[in-house]
Amino acid sequence: MNTPKNLKYSKTHEWVDVIDESNVKIGLTDFAQKKLGKLVFVNLPIVGDELEAGQAFGDVESVKAVSDVISPVDGTVTEVNEELLDSPGMINDNPYEAWLVKARVGAAVNGLMSAEDYGEFCAKEE
Amino acid sequence: MEKKTPLYDQHVKLGAKMVSFAGYSMPVQYTDIIEEHMAVRTKAGVFDVSHMGEIMISGVDALKNINYLFTNDFSSMTDGRVRYSPMCNPEGGVIDDLLIYRLNGDMYMVVVNASNREKDVDWMKGHISGQVKLEDISDSVAQIALQGPKSEDILAKLTGADSIPEKYYTFLDNCEVAGVKCIISQTGYTGEHGYELYCSSADAVRLWNALLEAGKEEGLIPCGLGARDTLRMEAAMPLYGHEMDDTVSPLETGLGFGVKMQKDDFIGKSALVTKGEPEITRVGLRVTGRGIVRERCDVFCGDEKIGQTTSGTFLPYLNGAYAMALVKKKYGGIGTAVTADVRGRRIDAEIVPLPFYKKS
Numbered sequence: 001m002n003t004p005k006n007l008k009y010s011k012t013h014e015w016v017d018v019i020d021e022s023n024v025k026i027g028l029t030d031f032a033q034k035k036l037g038k039l040v041f042v043n044l045p046i047v048g049d050e051l052e053a054g055q056a057f058g059d060v061e062s063v064k065a066v067s068d069v070i071s072p073v074d075g076t077v078t079e080v081n082e083e084l085l086d087s088p089g090m091i092n093d094n095p096y097e098a099w100l101v102k103a104r105v106g107a108a109v110n111g112l113m114s115a116e117d118y119g120e121f122c123a124k125e126e
Numbered sequence: 127m128e129k130k131t132p133l134y135d136q137h138v139k140l141g142a143k144m145v146s147f148a149g150y151s152m153p154v155q156y157t158d159i160i161e162e163h164m165a166v167r168t169k170a171g172v173f174d175v176s177h178m179g180e181i182m183i184s185g186v187d188a189l190k191n192i193n194y195l196f197t198n199d200f201s202s203m204t205d206g207r208v209r210y211s212p213m214c215n216p217e218g219g220v221i222d223d224l225l226i227y228r229l230n231g232d233m234y235m236v237v238v239n240a241s242n243r244e245k246d247v248d249w250m251k252g253h254i255s256g257q258v259k260l261e262d263i264s265d266s267v268a269q270i271a272l273q274g275p276k277s278e279d280i281l282a283k284l285t286g287a288d289s290i291p292e293k294y295y296t297f298l299d300n301c302e303v304a305g306v307k308c309i310i311s312q313t314g315y316t317g318e319h320g321y322e323l324y325c326s327s328a329d330a331v332r333l334w335n336a337l338l339e340a341g342k343e344e345g346l347i348p349c350g351l352g353a354r355d356t357l358r359m360e361a362a363m364p365l366y367g368h369e370m371d372d373t374v375s376p377l378e379t380g381l382g383f384g385v386k387m388q389k390d391d392f393i394g395k396s397a398l399v400t401k402g403e404p405e406i407t408r409v410g411l412r413v414t415g416r417g418i419v420r421e422r423c424d425v426f427c428g429d430e431k432i433g434q435t436t437s438g439t440f441l442p443y444l445n446g447a448y449a450m451a452l453v454k455k456k457y458g459g460i461g462t463a464v465t466a467d468v469r470g471r472r473i474d475a476e477i478v479p480l481p482f483y484k485k486s
Contacts, residue, residue, distance in 0.1 A: 038160050040440035041418050061418045063159045063440050
């Protein structure tokens with residue numbers, strides 16, 4: 001499993017890339033995409049939508065099931081990765097390149113796991 | 127406790143993801159549903175379907191009884207033929223849909239859905255009469271499905287040409303495949319050319335491994351219930367509990383070909399006569415909007431609710447989202463623009479002909 005050291009992770013298997021103190025990128029982890037299987041559809045929010053930590057902001061679908069994507073942060077969507085709408089499989093191919101949304105956050109991002117902790121967390125979930 | 131098929135250990139060894147289905151621990155996928163689906167469309171796949179039930183109906187009154195229990199007509203059937211039929215309750219709803227194999231005039235093998243096996247056996251036992259014996263042999267029988275354009279080539283490596291049934295819905299008894307005694311039938315649930323092999327549970331591992339080994343060159347891979355479901359959906363084959371149940375008549379869900387109203391009395395006949403022309407029909411939906419439409423989504427034409435989807439997902443070979451639905455007949459015309467409610471979101475779809483996929 002691939003778990004880049006520079007990212008933060010949630011228990012619901014999203015990653016957060018802290019670009020600067022008020023901007024983040026959010027995506028799905030390698031562990032998540034493997035569990036979900038090949039994705040065939042993503043439903044994303046639109047620019048300006050509010051994100052609330054712990055709440056779903058979109059969903060991803062495989063042949064078998066639909067799964068919510070949970071926001072790891074409070075914030076406002078500033079950009080949506082439109083490319084994924086036509087090519088959801090990019091999340092499977094490159095989970096840490098295929099970001100879902102960029103967001104502006106008010107406060108410092110906390111309550112998330114380091115790569116090392118997340119690795120251990122996933123090992124327990126297996 | 128969850129039941130296991132004789133091939134359980136093989137699935138685990140192959141790294142399958144196991145799920146609970148109809149009381150059995152079954153492989154839902156080995157690698158990837160889409161990959162397994164495409165293998166069956168383009169090469170070959172092998173499925174463990176040993177969870178399916180097999181029931182023997184025998185005796186001099188066997189034919190009379192199956193003609194009464196099931197809606198299809200078996201009078202003209204000859205040895206070595208397979209026939210599909212719904213089995214109805216007195217209200218005309220479907221108890222199960224099944225395959226009937228004529229071994230000889232006094233002996234039939236009935237193959238039923240795993241999830242309905244006990245219900246079916248109880249129902250049949252309660253409604254047979256005369257000189258007839260009914261025996262549930264499911265636990266001693268394994269069933270392996272070999273499906274895909276390469277399936278005949280693979281089978282030919284393991285058995286003689288005279289053991290391969292030539293026509294769809296025919297079978298040969300007492301065949302040997304890789305030294306294992308089986309029934310080989312040219313049937314399947316994928317919409318692709320293929321065979322279903324019935325053997326003793328004790329021989330299942332040997333047969334399974336022989337097929338996997340023999341099919342390597344052709345690109346044969348093991349396939350799970352996930353691909354089985356998407357394949358049958360692409361071919362618009364109905365699944366019990368989805369396209370029909372005990373409240374839906376076979377005529378409403380497009381199975382009129384398996385109901386012979388002109389034959390003598392059968393269970394459900396009078397209700398079907400009374401109901402007359404069905405007011406609902408099974409249709410195919412091609413999703414034209416953005417999203418996946420799954421089962422149990424309300425379907426609308428304008429503002430009017432016209433029915434509900436019964437199955438639906440992303441179909442790998444057709445590379446798009448499709449669903450089947452039971453809708454009011456007057457809205458069921460090909461080309462009708464509809465919407466489906468998916469978690470509060472309306473997604474555009476269009477009624478298209480069934481099956482979605484037909485092998486060339």
